[in-house]
Amino acid sequence: DQQVKQNSPSLSVQEGRISILNCDYTNSMFDYFLWYKKYPAEGPTFLISISSIKDKNEDGRFTVFLNKSAKHLSLHIVPSQPGDSAVYFCATGGADGLTFGKGTHLIIQP
Amino acid sequence: NAGVMQNPRHLVRRRGQEARLRCSPMKGHSHVYWYRQLPEEGLKFMVYLQKENIIDESGMPKERFSAEFPKEGPSILRIQQVVRGDSAAYFCASSVRRGRQGTLYGYTFGSGTRLTVV
Numbered sequence: 001d002q003q004v005k006q007n008s009p010s011l012s013v014q015e016g017r018i019s020i021l022n023c024d025y026t027n028s029m030f031d032y033f034l035w036y037k038k039y040p041a042e043g044p045t046f047l048i049s050i051s052s053i054k055d056k057n058e059d060g061r062f063t064v065f066l067n068k069s070a071k072h073l074s075l076h077i078v079p080s081q082p083g084d085s086a087v088y089f090c091a092t093g094g095a096d097g098l099t100f101g102k103g104t105h106l107i108i109q110p
Numbered sequence: 111n112a113g114v115m116q117n118p119r120h121l122v123r124r125r126g127q128e129a130r131l132r133c134s135p136m137k138g139h140s141h142v143y144w145y146r147q148l149p150e151e152g153l154k155f156m157v158y159l160q161k162e163n164i165i166d167e168s169g170m171p172k173e174r175f176s177a178e179f180p181k182e183g184p185s186i187l188r189i190q191q192v193v194r195g196d197s198a199a200y201f202c203a204s205s206v207r208r209g210r211q212g213t214l215y216g217y218t219f220g221s222g223t224r225l226t227v228v
Contacts, residue, residue, distance in 0.1 A: 043219035
């Protein structure tokens, strides 16, 4: 039973446009929500996070939105750049650590 | 660079052999986590350790897999009598602390060990 779901295995976006990656979770007890980025043959790297007491957190081109009532999390990247092509993992966290989704492979097309 | 160090990067084992994966956490981090990524799958939690203690091994297969984090030296993930299904990327991560503060800022991951069982 997946507690964290990323329903789009892949997403293709044109360079310069907005990329929107989505994530749904089931456990309302999660305190924190994070996005990780992973390039092939490398480990995941932390990208951005948001606390459950907020609904938006922005860091440069990256914005994470949290809708607690819908148990939905999204990552917006604007404008999308070629270097953004990677697998993005959504993760939820609480006292027991992090739970990851299966990832979405973002492909930025020139 | 005091990041999380994993070795080897690539490991090939024949069925029935033992695989030993090593992880040195980031300096100052005393919490170590092992995750496995199977093909077409996300990151699956395996085990959480602190020095000399296994805190949570709820994600570890019941047989053939073991982990340790000794007082001195790296954390070791050991897989005995490997089978083809063990082929995966194994990632180690570390954090200053688990729970609220550690979770907000995420874990620092190593580059992984890619195990291939032939």
